[in-house]
Amino acid sequence: RKNNDMVRKFITIHMEFPSSMQGPVSPDNMSSVLNEHLKVLCCCYSIEREAKDVLPVVLSICHKLYQVVKVMRISWECPTELKEKLVDKFGHTFMEKLDREALTKAEVLGSEMVKVVRDIASGR
Numbered sequence: 001r002k003n004n005d006m007v008r009k010f011i012t013i014h015m016e017f018p019s020s021m022q023g024p025v026s027p028d029n030m031s032s033v034l035n036e037h038l039k040v041l042c043c044c045y046s047i048e049r050e051a052k053d054v055l056p057v058v059l060s061i062c063h064k065l066y067q068v069v070k071v072m073r074i075s076w077e078c079p080t081e082l083k084e085k086l087v088d089k090f091g092h093t094f095m096e097k098l099d100r101e102a103l104t105k106a107e108v109l110g111s112e113m114v115k116v117v118r119d120i121a122s123g124r
Helices: 002-016 018-022 030-046 055-071 080-090 094-109 111-122
Strands: none
Touching: 002 030, 030 055, 030 080, 055 094, 055 111, 080 094, 094 111
16 A cells, blocks of 8 residues: 555646746756656556556657657667556557557547647647
């Protein structure tokens, strides 16, 4: 229970103050920001039922950051611990699947969440 409380707090702080974690997103810190969001994603899945309202947003942000990293050709490698968890959950091409998973999770929550996920995907 204490661990879940810490995980909830980490997710809440990150979602309320994302820029405080790494500063404004720039090419210099893009890899770190992506890794931090992937860490939040893994935490969300560890308490999936409780984090269902933020999960589509985190999935979508991770996918968008990954797309930017690829387009800008920024050097990035998923940290081993996170990669193992995400490969177990989604398979080896996990980064390519996050957008579909975001939409699937959003559809369960309704049209407003679907709109939020689509807005993130389109960069709004």
